[in-house]
Amino acid sequence: MQQPFDTYSASRPRLPEARPHTVHSLPSYLLDGGADEDYPVRQEDTHTPRASVAGRGAMPQPSNYVPPHLAHVLSRDDTAADINSILYAPTTKSQPTQPVSNENTAPSFTAHTAAGSFMNEDEALSQQTRHDPFAAESSMGQPRQQQSLSRRFSRTTKEKFSDFKDTVNRRAPRMRRASTPQNVEGHAYAPSNNGHAPPLSPSKRVGRYADPRAKKFRAPWGTTGDRKDTPAPYNQKLAARPAPQPIWSTSGGDGARQSAAAYRYQSSNMQPWQTPKEAHEDLQQRRGRVGSLSSAADSGADLHSEYQDSVRDSEDDVDMDIEPVAREPLRIDFVTPSSYSLPREICLQVFEYLDTPELGRAEQTCKSWKNICGEQSVWRTAYLRNWGRRIHTDPAPILVGGAGVGRPNKPDQRWREMYKARVELERNWRRGAGPAGKAIYLSGHTDSVYCVQFDEEKIITGSRDRTIRVWDINTYQCIRVIGGPNVRPTLGPKILRTVDYPSFHLATASVNGTAYGDNIYHVPREWHDASILCLQYDEEILVTGSSDSDLLVWDIKTYQPIKRLKRHTGGVLDVALDGKHIISCSKDSRIIVWDRKTLEYRGELTGHRGPVNAVQLRGKYLVSASGDGIARMWDIEEMKLVKEFGQKERGLAAVEFAEDMKHVLAGGNDNITYKFEVATGREVMQYTGHSQLVRSLWLDSANKRVVSGSYDLDLRVYDFETGEEIWRAEEWTTSWMLAAKSDYRRIVATSQDGRVLVVDFGLKKGGFEDGDPQDGVDLLRGIENTNAIEWRRISWGG
Numbered sequence: 001m002q003q004p005f006d007t008y009s010a011s012r013p014r015l016p017e018a019r020p021h022t023v024h025s026l027p028s029y030l031l032d033g034g035a036d037e038d039y040p041v042r043q044e045d046t047h048t049p050r051a052s053v054a055g056r057g058a059m060p061q062p063s064n065y066v067p068p069h070l071a072h073v074l075s076r077d078d079t080a081a082d083i084n085s086i087l088y089a090p091t092t093k094s095q096p097t098q099p100v101s102n103e104n105t106a107p108s109f110t111a112h113t114a115a116g117s118f119m120n121e122d123e124a125l126s127q128q129t130r131h132d133p134f135a136a137e138s139s140m141g142q143p144r145q146q147q148s149l150s151r152r153f154s155r156t157t158k159e160k161f162s163d164f165k166d167t168v169n170r171r172a173p174r175m176r177r178a179s180t181p182q183n184v185e186g187h188a189y190a191p192s193n194n195g196h197a198p199p200l201s202p203s204k205r206v207g208r209y210a211d212p213r214a215k216k217f218r219a220p221w222g223t224t225g226d227r228k229d230t231p232a233p234y235n236q237k238l239a240a241r242p243a244p245q246p247i248w249s250t251s252g253g254d255g256a257r258q259s260a261a262a263y264r265y266q267s268s269n270m271q272p273w274q275t276p277k278e279a280h281e282d283l284q285q286r287r288g289r290v291g292s293l294s295s296a297a298d299s300g301a302d303l304h305s306e307y308q309d310s311v312r313d314s315e316d317d318v319d320m321d322i323e324p325v326a327r328e329p330l331r332i333d334f335v336t337p338s339s340y341s342l343p344r345e346i347c348l349q350v351f352e353y354l355d356t357p358e359l360g361r362a363e364q365t366c367k368s369w370k371n372i373c374g375e376q377s378v379w380r381t382a383y384l385r386n387w388g389r390r391i392h393t394d395p396a397p398i399l400v401g402g403a404g405v406g407r408p409n410k411p412d413q414r415w416r417e418m419y420k421a422r423v424e425l426e427r428n429w430r431r432g433a434g435p436a437g438k439a440i441y442l443s444g445h446t447d448s449v450y451c452v453q454f455d456e457e458k459i460i461t462g463s464r465d466r467t468i469r470v471w472d473i474n475t476y477q478c479i480r481v482i483g484g485p486n487v488r489p490t491l492g493p494k495i496l497r498t499v500d501y502p503s504f505h506l507a508t509a510s511v512n513g514t515a516y517g518d519n520i521y522h523v524p525r526e527w528h529d530a531s532i533l534c535l536q537y538d539e540e541i542l543v544t545g546s547s548d549s550d551l552l553v554w555d556i557k558t559y560q561p562i563k564r565l566k567r568h569t570g571g572v573l574d575v576a577l578d579g580k581h582i583i584s585c586s587k588d589s590r591i592i593v594w595d596r597k598t599l600e601y602r603g604e605l606t607g608h609r610g611p612v613n614a615v616q617l618r619g620k621y622l623v624s625a626s627g628d629g630i631a632r633m634w635d636i637e638e639m640k641l642v643k644e645f646g647q648k649e650r651g652l653a654a655v656e657f658a659e660d661m662k663h664v665l666a667g668g669n670d671n672i673t674y675k676f677e678v679a680t681g682r683e684v685m686q687y688t689g690h691s692q693l694v695r696s697l698w699l700d701s702a703n704k705r706v707v708s709g710s711y712d713l714d715l716r717v718y719d720f721e722t723g724e725e726i727w728r729a730e731e732w733t734t735s736w737m738l739a740a741k742s743d744y745r746r747i748v749a750t751s752q753d754g755r756v757l758v759v760d761f762g763l764k765k766g767g768f769e770d771g772d773p774q775d776g777v778d779l780l781r782g783i784e785n786t787n788a789i790e791w792r793r794i795s796w797g798g
Contacts, residue, residue: 170257336368347372352381356419379415387422387744389702392660393619395579398538401743402456403702404780414779421776425745428761428774429705429717430726438505438763438771439732441498442471442756444478444512446489449750451535452739456782459748461756462532462544465489470559471756476508480520482559484527489517496753499732502766526552526561534574543582545572551584553599563599567592576617581636583622585612591624593636603639607632614697616657623664625655631666631676645676646683654697656706665706667694673708675723687718689725696739696749709737709749715759717747733757744780 334342334350342350351372354362359382363373372378389403404422406413428436447464454460458479459471467483481489491513498504511517530547537543541562542554551565551572570587577583581602582594591605591612610627621642622634629648634641650669657664663684667673673694675685692711699706704720715737717727735752742748747759762777764770 333366333368335372336366344372348375348377351375351378354378354382355385356382374416376413376415379419380413383415383419383422387702390659395619397578397618397659398536399455400698400741401454401748402745402780402782404744405782406779407782407784414776417776418779421774421779422744424774425761425777425780426703432727433503433729436765437503437727437729437759437761438765439499439503439729440476440505440758440760441496441507442476442478442758443496443508443510443754444469444471444481444489445754445756446512447754448531448735448738448752449754449756450531450533450738452741452748452750452756453536454741454743454748459756459758460535460537460542461750462535463754464531465754466528466531468532468535468544468559473758476506476758478508478511478517478520480522480559481517482522482524482527484529485523488521489513496755497734499729502770503732505760505763505771522559524554524559524561526564528552530571533571536575536577538577541577543575543577545575545584547571549586551575551582551594553582565594565599565601567601567604570611573611574614576615576622578617578619581617583615583617583636585615585624587611589626591615591622591634593639605634605636605639605641607641610651613651613653614655616655618657618659618661621657621661623655623657625652625666625668627651627653629668631655631664633664633678643678643681645681646674648674653693653695654708656697656699658699659701665697665699667697667708669693671710673697673706673718685723687716687723687725689716689728690714696737698741700742703744705742707740707742707747709740711736713737715740715747715749715757717742729759732759745777 332340334340335347341347351359351362359373359378363370384405388405389399406415406418442459445461445463445465445467449461449463451462452459454473457473459473461469461471463469465483466487467481467489469478469482470480471477472479489512498507511520528544528546528548528550532544532546534545535542537554537556540556542556542559544552544554546552549566549568549570549572551568553562553565554560555562565582565584568584568586568588568590572584572586575582575584577596580596582596582599583591584594585591589606589608589610589612591608593602593604594600595602605622605624608624608626608628608630610629612624612626614625616623617636620635620637622636623631624634625631629651631645631652632641633643633645645664645666648668648670652666652668654668655664655666662678664676664678665673665687666676667687671688671690671692671694673687674683675687676682677684687706687708690708690710690712694708694710696709697706698708699720701720705726706718706720708716708718710716713731713733713736715729715732716725718725733749733751733753733755738750738752740747740749745760745762747757749757749759751757762774764772764774
């Protein structure tokens with residue numbers, strides 16, 4: 001192995017003209033003294049200035065000598081050429097090496113750096129002599145080893161170098177100086193076939209050192225152990241690990257020290273591996289930072305990227321690159337009148353995308369935002385987004401009750417107040433029977449009430465007493481009775497039990513046998529001779545089905561019969577209609593389809609093996625529930641069966657079809673309501689709680705509620721999506737629940753005891769305001785004027 005003081009080649013091959021190379025040099029003030037061997041400086045903490053020099057020659061350089069006082073501050077760049085040899089004059093084998101005095105070192109180095117290029121021996125000597133005529137002689141006569149020892153143990157050099165190290169650690173950021181990818185797995189370097197790794201850059205191909213590794217991976221002279229840098233890859237196929245991202249501090253003091261400490265911690269952690277392409281991009285980015293150093297700036301090399309910031313340290317004359325800091329997006333007030341404001345119409349459209357909590361936060365921003373958040377169009381959009389009815393079929397399903405969206409086509413509705421009232425109304429539905437829900441009892445029928453439907457003006461019911469009654473839903477008075485001449489009601493019925501206060505609100509007396517009762521009784525041209533088992537109506541017609549096996553179509557405005565439909569051989573148990581069809585089902589196990597416009601027979605659907613108890617229509621699809629325990633879905637345009645839903649051991653009495661046609665509900669003798677998924681036909685949920693037959697079932701798709709009535713005298717309300725029971729009326733009637741429907745505000749149910757039960761969630765319950773309408777609830781009504789009862793409050797004070 002060669003020793004540091006062996007002879008070396010007198011000249012160095014010329015660097016290529018096509019590619020400038022970066023060389024590392026030490027500032028002149030650092031060469032006046034030596035480094036402290038007992039206080040080594042980690043190479044990761046040392047910042048070596050660089051200069052980019054395209055030389056025309058090469059300085060004489062020992063082939064394997066590394067000066068001890070420069071061993072720990074050698075260049076990190078494996079493409080760099082070491083110029084430390086300029087401190088020593090050329091020697092030959094016959095002429096002993098003379099050390100250069102400390103006094104002449106700085107002028108010698110200054111002369112070389114001023115030349116701006118590599119020089120041969122003669123040029124270097126002449127340049128040095130020109131500055132100091134005695135430098136050459138003293139250099140030739142002084143041993144190199146003495147010069148090195150004196151520099152290494154010079155107190156002045158120690159102090160200067162220590163001060164320089166502290167300044168760099170305090171002011172300069174820590175970053176890698178290597179210009180090659182930084183990782184390989186396993187070994188520090190990968191040997192070639194001859195036992196040595198090939199050089200990694202043109203500057204290393206001259207083979208100046210016995211150790212073939214790049215300079216930054218060789219052990220410094222006079223120290224033990226390799227450097228702790230990650231070795232450079234010898235194969236481009238290996239993954240590359242990027243250098244840790246520096247944590248910058250643009251100010252001195254504690255902030256800079258904390259930033260340096262954070263960087264050391266980050267550097268100690270393993271970084272994620274990169275692909276060769278990513279490593280190359282990272283290499284180019286790190287090479288771009290070279291130009292910010294003072295030595296590169298002195299050489300005239302323009303390597304600084306125009307997309308990077310730079311901060312210059314005034315003490316140490318070191319330029320530090322600053323990585324771009326991610327800035328928060330600009331926040332521009334486009335509402336408040338300014339050069340950035342948008343037209344008010346566009347602002348309103350933007351705010352209409354906000355939900356209610358976001359509107360509440362936005363209006364706290366400033367006065368202009370509060371004003372625009374209070375616009376009715378903004379609240380109208382928010383209201384309809386939550387509670388607007390969505391039509392999924394053509395023709396649309398029959399609307400039962402009210403939509404709860406106010407007056408249609410009224411431009412000046414108070415949508416914000418409506419929103420507040422609707423939120424309070426929705427809370428009432430979930431508070432339970434104790435805090436919410438007022439009961440109103442309507443008396444008049446003399447036997448079981450089998451069917452019911454209502455809107456925001458009226459309630460229509462059909463009974464076993466063979467009459468059809470029309471009630472005013474606002475005054476709770478019976479306004480019409482339709483029946484044959486032989487079923488005119490007499491005085492009665494008897495008084496029945498009601499629910500206790502505060503759930504009880506009102507009970508009307510029967511008008512049967514009174515002058516008013518006789519006046520409202522109407523005998524049409526045609527009537528039913530048996531129980532009215534089912535009915536449904538829209539804006540034009542009313543269709544009723546009876547145990548006499550017939551259907552009657554009525555004019556909804558005059559309550560006069562239009563046509564009697566005869567086809568069934570058993571009692572008509574249920575009926576459904578839309579804009580195109582009328583569907584009826586019967587005890588004869590058949591489903592018959594009628595044309596809505598012509599009222600003619602179109603066909604029938606067969607397949608059930610028991611009475612078909614219920615049907616529901618959505619577009620061209622129909623679902624049915626039968627006593628055979630099967631729910632089926634049909635295509636009424638092609639008149640064929642589409643799907644069957646899981647057979648139950650006991651019969652089904654009720655069925656519902658979601659308006660979006662994604663789910664089917666069915667309930668019956670096993671006291672459970674089943675929820676089926678239409679796409680797969682599987683059962684996805686059960687609504688439980690009843691202890692007897694589930695006789696009636698209603699799905700309010702717009703409000704996502706399920707209402708069921710049972711023979712156990714209970715009325716229950718479930719959350720459609722979760723199956724949770726949210727409200728229950730326990731024995732609010734004296735007999736079986738036979739029918740129940742609901743809308744946004746109320747439930748209307750019928751019972752075997754002959755009464756109609758209305759549960760109103762829009763009335764206050766308990767306290768001094770018991771029975772008063774909830775604030776703003778009347779704004780949700782779809783009709784302008786009603787005959788609703790207005791309660792007068794008596795003032796007891798003077």
